[in-house]
Amino acid sequence: MTTRIRILRPRLFFRWLPVAAFLAGGVLEPRAAEAPRLFPDYVGVTLPPNIAPLNFKVQEPGSSYRVELRSAKGPSIAISSPNPTIRIPPKAWASLLRANRGEPFYWDISARAATSGWTRFATVTNQIAREEIDAWLAYRLLRPIFNFYVHLGIYQRDLESFDQKLILENDKFEHACLNCHTPLNQRPDTFAFNIRAYSGKSPMVLVVSNQVARVDKTMGYLAWHPSGRLLAFSANKLSLFLHTRGETRDLYDARSDLGIYRVDSNTVVFPPAIAAPDRNETWPAWSPDGRYLYFSSAVPRPLEEFRRIRYDLMRAGFDIETGQWGRPELMISAAETGLSACQPKISPDGRFLLVTLCENGNFPIYQSNSDLYVMDLATRKLRRLEINSDQADTWHSWSSNSRWVVFSSKRIDGLLARPYFSYVDEQGEFHKPFVLPQEDPSFYGFCLDTFNVPELMRGPVTVKERDLARAIVEPRKVLTPQGPPAPSSPGPQPGPDPSGHPPVRE
């Protein structure tokens, strides 16, 4: 059973289509009023011109299927398949997309039933964007785990093909946890991530222009200053707790502060503006001009009051030359929204602030009510995005041209997060998102891994895995930052984990 693929010249195709249809069982195909159901849902989406083929499965009954993909220019792609799995030839797909930037993209899908012959569904109309997406996506793959982890790794995917490559797996260093991979300005040669070992040591691995070093300092969520000269980080005291209803896992942050790690001088500071003793600050994010640090901030409360813990979104001005901080400024008030603001990310063009709001706490992936909101920084107007689902939508990041966002969503099954891409047009409208395409369209039905912290990158990470692993277990270069401990968290703080692992093990 194979899928037959033909690439047809438009005129030739239309000339022979009625004949082909007649030969296939009927002179005219009856038309269904509705578009076919596809898995993944690739109906009405906007695609980048450099995305891999959106292979899909037709979720309509039939004994064989025909698909024609067409746009304004270039040859269309005709596929016939004896089963509902439609695999699109990559070369023809790439040619069609690149030739039709900014054009509508039509998918004509027919299914043949045993009794009634061929039925043609309403044409699926997608859109090809003019702007490309950053061609590589880094993410962490792990099971929906709680306290213990055996297999997890950070991988990178070429979005123009189906190639997934390894960045680092934890079997190279005693199955420790690795998390919070954070690239500088979508650059693949400069990034950082954290390690949390069972031995209790939690260093950071720093890669600057492909030079790897281990930084013996426990850091939490990371944010590169656009200059690359410093990293903002959080120091958290996290613990996992469980619910007996709804999502099982939840995360409680007893104390947290933000600090600044100066890469150039290997020093750490906790400026009072972002490490106030009476507030918990977390989730740092720099504005693209480097003049503001955005972060979440809340009054500390005991675990018993976890439902009342809601984070404001603040920003503090910063002058990198003088190291001076401005007074924190309220951007989103938890009291006003009734929601907790987490994971701020500012578009590289500085126009939009994308943030997750959830009912409480600071770990939105564990809450099905988590939604993405956008703030136009010129008007300070905040709005909930239409691209949200009834499941958690969070862990977002921008492409370098500010036209695409990727985020993790549990919308397929409510348990496992998958990366979704959404186009952001010049008016700031977010278009219907689509899930990361896979060669086998059934992939997500068989994958028990969750896609964690998707980050777009402009190219592939080229540092070898063994160099990264060596930096952890037998480093050539170890940096031990000088500086005070976090003001409100005495002693070494265990690192947080995007999957919500508590810092202590049972």
Next chain:
Amino acid sequence: MRQQAVNRKFGAETFFWPRPAFPIGAGVLLVGSFLYVWLRVEPVLEYHSYGPYFFRQRAFMDGFLGRPGGLASYAGVFLAQLNCLSWLGALVFVLFECGVVLAALVWLARISGRAPGFIALVPLFVLVLLRNRYGCPVAAISVGFLLALAACAAYALLPWRRPWCATAAGGVVSALLFFVAGLWSGSLFAVLCCLFVSIRMRSWPAGLVCLFLGLAAPAAVLGAGKLGIARLVNPWPEGVCWGLAAALYASVPVAGAVLALLPEPGATRPAAPRPVLPKRAGQAMVGLAFLVGWAAVWLSFDRRQKLLAEIDYDTGCGDYEAVLAAARQVRALSHPAKVRLHLALYHTGRLAEDLFSFHNMMDDPPLEGVGEDWRAQSQPLFELGLVNDAEHMALEALEMEGDRPDLLRLLARINLLKGRPEAAQAFLNVLSLIPFQGERADAAWPTIDPRMPAAEGALLDRVRAGALTNEVPHDGLPVGPLLDVLLASNPTNQMAFEYVMAHYLMDLDLKRAVERLRLLNNFSYAGIPRAYEEALVLYQQVAGVQVKLKGRAVRPETAERFRQFREAARQLKEGVEAEGTLAARFGDTYWYYYFAALGRKQADGGQASAP
């Protein structure tokens, strides 16, 4: 160079010499192995408890192909699936044995120029010893071993004229074997080639080069940094007994060297290859070796491990009477086995009566595997209605133990109850990738086929009806408080009642246990179940209070037995009676459990709850 005559004719007499003892002995050994593995080892128990599980998926295969020895391990994991039927698993094992003995016979005959006879059976004993151990990747080890021996046998049958040609070919084959079956297999072939070229072709330099070439590929892989030394030396999954694996791989080269170094047969060529030893001495030694070998096999079998696996398997099958029968035979129950025993007692309606009749409940052996512990706990938590905690345990176990059929099924059920049918389908889809697991992805029950099997539907309805609907944020697994909330939300949840009682009784918290006896009337017990009655009598004695239960009273025979227990305990304290006597008379009572556990707790420095 003098060309060596290395090709001698040999036929059936090579294999079956001495007649008829060898064919009979070999046959007895093979049939005995089959029966032993089938009926004593019972591969299905290993399959259920230890796996490994094979997945019909490219990604699963990719995990093996990227390293030397991966292909043999992949084949080994596939063959291990046949353990799902004990007789089939035993048959596969015996077929391996047949292959091994045939290849060993050929090679040993070629290198020594005589009939190897019973020496060729030595590896079979080592294989059975390996098969004795649950969790040992014996199929993967056997594949590599057999490949190396078969390649050697074929190699020895070729009409080699020049030693250096044989050396070069040996180098190529050992490198191939290294990539297919790993370091041990490649090295075995290199050693056997070395012996063959050195002894039969009488070229020691060429033989040593064989050895050198055999190490070249592993050295190259190490040098390239593609594989760590640990992974190189151990290409198999966990659970290997290194001593036995080394003995297996060394058995044939050692036997070959010994045979080859024995004095050459007479100048005149015999009609048939000569036996190694004089007839009578040989027969005696062979008989003794058989006895010693089988004794070693029989005695080295870990019966406790089998019983624990049996408890695991029978719990999975819902055969709770068999669980109880197996549990009675185990000297010290592991923690997962205790959890399964509780479940079996509950399902057979005996948790409230017979919990403390299992003496082995008190032993507290060290934790043998957290993954299994969580897996064991996930099932009763699910049945109790603590669905989120069951999910917690099941997902932890899945991470630690990998994708197992029972966990995948349970997680599918959990996700169905949590209103996530697509997630349930994902777990079932993965389950469908495991051979012999029945469910097919597109025909599985949650979303595609609304006609859920009746038993599944009934189970889910039952759990849904008793499930905890209150929100109780918590850390870890506070069993008592969670069960209390569960019972408060559904006072007729008998499983929750019996489990909370068992929890407080085993925790020696008499006060809390007795307080909950007021709920007895919610259920249809006749009188007071024995364990509760004993706890009540004890509490009244220790706390000095009288507890009245509406319409229920302690039976006179229980009060009388308690009086006898106190008397015996007093005599024990005075040294009149031995502790063993107390255990023999009252070991099935809660009183005995209470004081034994209390003593142990105090000895450990812990605090017992005041009654």
